[in-house]
Amino acid sequence: MNHSIGSVLIKGAEILKKSKIANFKQEANELLESLLNRSPEEIFLSKGKSLSNKLQEAFFKRIGRREVGEPLQYITKVAHFYSRKFTITKGALIPRQETEILVEKVLKLIDGKKNMCCLDMCTGSGCIGITLGLENKQFKKIFLVDSSKKALECCKKNVEIFGLEKTTILILSNLFSLVPKIKFDVICANPPYVKEDDFHSLDRTVREHEPKAALVSKKNGFFHIEKIAIEAQSFLKKDGILVFEVGVNQAQEVKKILIKIGYSSLVIYNDLNKIERVVMAKWKK
Numbered sequence: 001m002n003h004s005i006g007s008v009l010i011k012g013a014e015i016l017k018k019s020k021i022a023n024f025k026q027e028a029n030e031l032l033e034s035l036l037n038r039s040p041e042e043i044f045l046s047k048g049k050s051l052s053n054k055l056q057e058a059f060f061k062r063i064g065r066r067e068v069g070e071p072l073q074y075i076t077k078v079a080h081f082y083s084r085k086f087t088i089t090k091g092a093l094i095p096r097q098e099t100e101i102l103v104e105k106v107l108k109l110i111d112g113k114k115n116m117c118c119l120d121m122c123t124g125s126g127c128i129g130i131t132l133g134l135e136n137k138q139f140k141k142i143f144l145v146d147s148s149k150k151a152l153e154c155c156k157k158n159v160e161i162f163g164l165e166k167t168t169i170l171i172l173s174n175l176f177s178l179v180p181k182i183k184f185d186v187i188c189a190n191p192p193y194v195k196e197d198d199f200h201s202l203d204r205t206v207r208e209h210e211p212k213a214a215l216v217s218k219k220n221g222f223f224h225i226e227k228i229a230i231e232a233q234s235f236l237k238k239d240g241i242l243v244f245e246v247g248v249n250q251a252q253e254v255k256k257i258l259i260k261i262g263y264s265s266l267v268i269y270n271d272l273n274k275i276e277r278v279v280m281a282k283w284k285k
């Protein structure tokens with residue numbers, strides 16, 4: 001039987017509420033919006049219209065996936081970052097709100113500079129590098145590097161959606177191993193930084209659905225950060241900046257690692273929850 005969009009939405013939201021999903025109404029709406037490829041306004045205005053059996057079935061299938069803990073963004077294939085809609089596919093980490101702080105700080109630091117080259121190491125969906133390129137048109141080139149083929153495929157889709165094909169270069173590489181030997185003004189990274197021992201305490205939706213290789217790093221969570229910092233020395237221009245997103249309680253240790261390698265002018269920035277989240281350093285040599 002054909003039911004109205006409004007009644008189907010209510011039923012979907014009830015199912016999500018029972019499985020303790022906080023934004024159950026909003027999520028039911030987003031699941032239908034993405035299925036019908038309609039805006040929230042269009043859905044609102046068509047609540048009285050009926051939905052075919054086929055579409056109802058497809059909608060409740062999506063509700064079912066969400067009910068058992070699959071992240072909304074992998075179902076809708078959309079993740080919001082810096083007020084833009086990024087495409088997100090399995091194999092790429094879902095962009096997090098706290099990562100916007102890194103982008104915001106880099107944009108402030110480079111304000112007024114021209115013809116810059118940037119490298120976004122561990123780019124995943126490309127959310128950091130692509131946002132930098134969209135917010136500041138003074139980048140000559142932005143390199144987007146990741147060791148995961150699936151993540152880089154997702155990144156390529158985003159590059160195409162946002163029309164940055166001419167500015168970006170995508171490289172499938174284990175850290176810097178396949179990056180051409182050029183000098184960058186900015187190297188930024190949101191690398192894996194979760195301690196192996198802490199993986200089991202992550203939220204179940206994260207553990208079961210997001211790529212473990214995007215999250216966990218050896219050496220108590222510091223392996224990637226340290227390796228990137230060591231390798232970045234030969235890829236940074238004089239006064240070039242290296243910027244990391246770091247995990248809770250990692251910033252002071254990262255600061256020590258960077259000073260030991262030879263970086264200077266270190267600054268730590270907090271996120272909106274007052275957690276030390278971003279570490280920035282300059283390469284003065």
Ligand SMILES: C[S@@+](CC[C@H](N)C(=O)[O-])C[C@H]1O[C@@H](n2cnc3c(N)ncnc32)[C@H](O)[C@@H]1O
Nearest residue numbers: 095122123124146147148174175190191192214
């Ligand atoms: C925490 S995610 C960050 C993704 C994206 N930059 C973001 O902020 O949403 C870390 C990314 O590092 C990539 N990665 C892990 N090990 C790597 C390595 N050895 N070389 C390059 N990329 C790596 C993962 O595939 C993943 O995409």
